[in-house]
Amino acid sequence: MHQPTRRLMLALCASMVLTGAHAQSVAPAPLPRVIILATGGTIAGTGASSTTTVGYTAATVGVQSLIKAVPELAKVAQVSGEQVFQIASENMSNEHWLTLAKRVNVLLARADVDGIVITHGTDTLEETAYFLDLVVKSRKPVVLVGAMRPSTALSADGPINLYNSVLLAASPEAVGKGVLVAMNDQIQAARDITKTNTSTLDAFRTPELGMLGYIQGSKPFFYRQSTRKHTVDTEFDIAGLNALPMVEIVYGYANVGPVAVDAFVAAGAKGIIHAGVGDGSLAAKVLPALKAARQKGAIVVRASRVGQGILARNGEANDDELDFVAADTLNPQKARILLMLALTRTSNSKDIQRMFYTY
Numbered sequence: 001m002h003q004p005t006r007r008l009m010l011a012l013c014a015s016m017v018l019t020g021a022h023a024q025s026v027a028p029a030p031l032p033r034v035i036i037l038a039t040g041g042t043i044a045g046t047g048a049s050s051t052t053t054v055g056y057t058a059a060t061v062g063v064q065s066l067i068k069a070v071p072e073l074a075k076v077a078q079v080s081g082e083q084v085f086q087i088a089s090e091n092m093s094n095e096h097w098l099t100l101a102k103r104v105n106v107l108l109a110r111a112d113v114d115g116i117v118i119t120h121g122t123d124t125l126e127e128t129a130y131f132l133d134l135v136v137k138s139r140k141p142v143v144l145v146g147a148m149r150p151s152t153a154l155s156a157d158g159p160i161n162l163y164n165s166v167l168l169a170a171s172p173e174a175v176g177k178g179v180l181v182a183m184n185d186q187i188q189a190a191r192d193i194t195k196t197n198t199s200t201l202d203a204f205r206t207p208e209l210g211m212l213g214y215i216q217g218s219k220p221f222f223y224r225q226s227t228r229k230h231t232v233d234t235e236f237d238i239a240g241l242n243a244l245p246m247v248e249i250v251y252g253y254a255n256v257g258p259v260a261v262d263a264f265v266a267a268g269a270k271g272i273i274h275a276g277v278g279d280g281s282l283a284a285k286v287l288p289a290l291k292a293a294r295q296k297g298a299i300v301v302r303a304s305r306v307g308q309g310i311l312a313r314n315g316e317a318n319d320d321e322l323d324f325v326a327a328d329t330l331n332p333q334k335a336r337i338l339l340m341l342a343l344t345r346t347s348n349s350k351d352i353q354r355m356f357y358t359y
Contacts, residue, residue: 032114032170034077035107036162037100038063039085039092039128041121043158045150054199056150058088058121066119069151070159076218077114077170089121089146092128094244094340100128101135101238108138115141115169119162122146122195122203125181129190130334133179133230134341134359135238141174142231144181144190148201157184157201164215173220177212178230187213189226191359194307194331207308209329228359235355236341245343247271247336252281252305258289265292270347271299271339275332280304281316294323299342299349301356303327303335313353325353 038044040059044066047056063081073079084100100118107113120128129144136142145165147158165182168174179190183204188211197203205211213222248264252275264272272293276282280302282290294300302324304311313319313326327335338359342352 031076031078033112034079034115034117034166034169035113036063036067036079036081036117036119036166037084037103037107038066038081038119039089039096039100039121040087041089041119041125041146042150043119043121043145043147043162044086045147046152047150050152050154053149053153056152058150059086061151062086063119066151066158066162070163072163073166076163076167079166087121089124089128092121092124097128097131098238098241098244101132104132104142105135105137105239108136108140108142113140115143115174117162117165117169118142118144120144120146122148124333126190126194126204127333127337129179129181129193131337131341133190134234134338135236136179136231137237139176139232141169141171141177142179143169143174144179146183148199148203160185167218168215168220171220173222177222177225180212182215185215186211187215187220187222191226191228191230191334192329230359234359235345238344241344244340245270247273247340247343249273249275249332249336250286251332252276252283252286256283257285261286261289261293265289265296265298269293269298270343271301271336273301273303273327273332273335273339275303275305276316277305279306279309279316280311280326287317290324291322297347299325299339299347299352301325301327301335301339301352303330303332305332307331323349325349325356328356330356 042058044061045056045058046060063083067081125146143165145161149156168182181188181193184202192206192209195203196205246269248269250260290300311327342355
């Protein structure tokens with residue numbers, strides 16, 4: 001072969017090798033893998049017409065249809081889905097929670113799973129989120145998402161909420177932040193979020209303490225995070241649990257009597273959450289029943305129906321003398337969740353009070 005021609009061919013080959021190496025070095029990294037666990041709710045609901053935003057039927061659309069309706073998901077993650085339940089969230093039970101949490105822990109233990117999104121009805125979304133915040137054993141993101149309008153409604157909020165939730169679950173910024181809720185372009189902490197309106201799109205809020213951040217321009221922005229322990233830093237283990245202790249909520253109001261407390265204890269309740277007026281005040285007619293419940297071994301937690309503020313220990317009642325527990329800032333429905341899990345570890349009221357100040 002002529003020498004100049006041979007040199008030219010060698011140069012071309014070298015160029016091709018370098019070009020191939022360069023192309024390999026700048027190849028985009030694979031997208032994070034996010035699994036959507038569907039449980040039903042309004043996000044999977046349908047109405048009689050496009051203007052039906054109340055009176056619709058929840059939990060009719062399957063997870064694959066939800067994913068298909070948002071093709072933009074493929075731009076932010078490798079998404080797959082599982083239909084864990086198909087229920088309206090008012091029917092969520094302790095057994096549902098245990099099944100869901102165990103499935104989440106199994107999936108997050110896999111090296112090829114980077115995050116979990118859980119579609120959920122809004123009525124009890126905050127409760128499921130807090131339960132998972134206490135029992136998930138991974139720092140990988142877990143994001144709950146719902147919708148205030150069914151999938152068939154004009155300006156349905158489910159698709160953008162689902163997109164944002166997958167984006168959040170796939171983001172490194174969400175790692176180690178605990179269980180999150182993505183609704184209405186906002187990022188909220190599972191412990192603090194609550195539903196504050198029956199039907200508006202901004203129903204989910206964190207009174208006083210505030211949201212964690214925003215999702216804007218396909219990017220999460222965090223401005224704060226919870227200081228309470230969660231996920232891998234909790235002492236709760238549900239791996240061997242098939243049931244949770246019976247804990248019930250008694251609501252405080254004018255002229256309240258002891259009937260509910262007595263009935264719950266007679267039915268076998270191991271704990272009573274008293275959602276009292278104001279700072280958890282105990283009505284004179286109810287106090288003897290709560291004392292008797294405690295003497296029979298039930299743990300009594302004083303919470304407030306107000307929805308904001310710290311429940312002061314030894315404030316409206318002498319908790320030390322009564323051997324009661326103060327709920328701190330947890331609302332009654334979340335206090336119930338923590339007490340159920342606490343009772344799987346101990347029946348000592350002082351240790352349970354420590355847990356309420358820890359989680």
